[in-house]
Amino acid sequence: MTAPEHLLEALEPVVAENLDRHLGVAQEWHPHDYVPWSQGRDFAFLGGEDWAPEQSQLSETAKAAMFTNLLTEDNLPSYHREIATRFGRDGAWGTWVGRWTAEENRHGIAMRDYLVVTRGVDPVELERARMDYMTSGYDSGDKTALEAVAYVSFQELATRVSHRNTGKVTNDPIADKMLARISKDENLHMIFYRNIVAAALEIAPDATMQAIAKEVIGFEMPGATMAGFRRSSMIIAKAGIYDLRLHHDEVIMPVLRAWNVFDRTDLGPEGEQAREQLGAFLEALDAQATKFVDRRAENRARVAARDDGVSPDIAS
Numbered sequence: 224m225t226a227p228e229h230l231l232e233a234l235e236p237v238v239a240e241n242l243d244r245h246l247g248v249a250q251e252w253h254p255h256d257y258v259p260w261s262q263g264r265d266f267a268f269l270g271g272e273d274w275a276p277e278q279s280q281l282s283e284t285a286k287a288a289m290f291t292n293l294l295t296e297d298n299l300p301s302y303h304r305e306i307a308t309r310f311g312r313d314g315a316w317g318t319w320v321g322r323w324t325a326e327e328n329r330h331g332i333a334m335r336d337y338l339v340v341t342r343g344v345d346p347v348e349l350e351r352a353r354m355d356y357m358t359s360g361y362d363s364g365d366k367t368a369l370e371a372v373a374y375v376s377f378q379e380l381a382t383r384v385s386h387r388n389t390g391k392v393t394n395d396p397i398a399d400k401m402l403a404r405i406s407k408d409e410n411l412h413m414i415f416y417r418n419i420v421a422a423a424l425e426i427a428p429d430a431t432m433q434a435i436a437k438e439v440i441g442f443e444m445p446g447a448t449m450a451g452f453r454r455s456s457m458i459i460a461k462a463g464i465y466d467l468r469l470h471h472d473e474v475i476m477p478v479l480r481a482w483n484v485f486d487r488t489d490l491g492p493e494g495e496q497a498r499e500q501l502g503a504f505l506e507a508l509d510a511q512a513t514k515f516v517d518r519r520a521e522n523r524a525r526v527a528a529r530d531d532g533v534s535p536d537i538a539s
């Protein structure tokens with residue numbers, strides 16, 4: 224059995240193979256194609272008009288989601304540092320780190336151009352928030368390479384779901400198309416990392432299971448440290464763009480199933496213990512998700528009843 228510290232080398236051929244597969248399926252696309260440039264005009268600095276809230280066609284929910292998603296994409300230098308220091312700059316790992324970074328950069332370019340041209344959000348507020356968030360940076364702590372690759376398997380899928388569902392609430396077919404395009408990239412990133420973890424499970428089942436359990440139990444979105452994240456993530460959850468139910472059903476469980484986590488027979492006592500902890504955590508997460516969805520449905524019913532002028536007691 225390969226010791227975890229030699230895992231990166233042991234996984235190199237799998238990385239090379241998946242890099243080739245990725246390059247074969249990833250389609251070229253251009254951020255400028257997704258930006259309605261004809262809607263653009265100068266700001267006051269060049270003699271035009273500065274941004275005002277009434278210029279935005281986006282709902283408060285769409286604004287909060289796009290703002291959060293774009294800032295998350297903006298912190299790319301931090302994520303690059305996170306994976307470059309763990310995966311290295313040599314061989315297939317290094318090529319992947321470069322390619323992944325270049326692809327991710329497209330997401331921020333497309334979203335920023337779209338938001339500035341359509342005046343979807345306040346560009347001054349956006350720029351100040353970017354400065355703050357990038358200055359403090361993102362730090363995932365002392366994750367090992369194995370933990371990092373487990374974490375990003377979930378995180379890429381989480382951003383896929385979040386971009387996709389944000390597109391739906393924008394009420395703009397252009398933004399929807401752009402965010403669907405970005406989600407496709409996130410899905411391919413997820414598949415790449417998921418395949419690496421699947422190979423790690425074969426090479427070092429116990430250490431990999433421990434890493435998976437740790438990352439699921441301690442999962443946090445990379446944007447969790449940005450200013451106003453709690454408020455924005457509440458808006459995002461209320462709108463069903465990203466909530467505990469989606470996190471459990473569409474992010475965590477499909478990936479765990481793809482790894483055959485619950486039916487594996489190759490675990491030793493340490494792996495087995497990690498799997499049990501994971502199982503207990505997932506049960507609690509599922510219960511919490513149900514509670515959240517029930518409460519949200521009650522709140523929506525209450526708001527609908529109030530808007531209809533009916534008291535909630537009579538309506539229920």
Ligand SMILES: [Fe+2]
Nearest residue numbers: 296327330382
């Ligand atoms: Fe991205």
Ligand SMILES: [Fe+2]
Nearest residue numbers: 379408409412
């Ligand atoms: Fe991604």
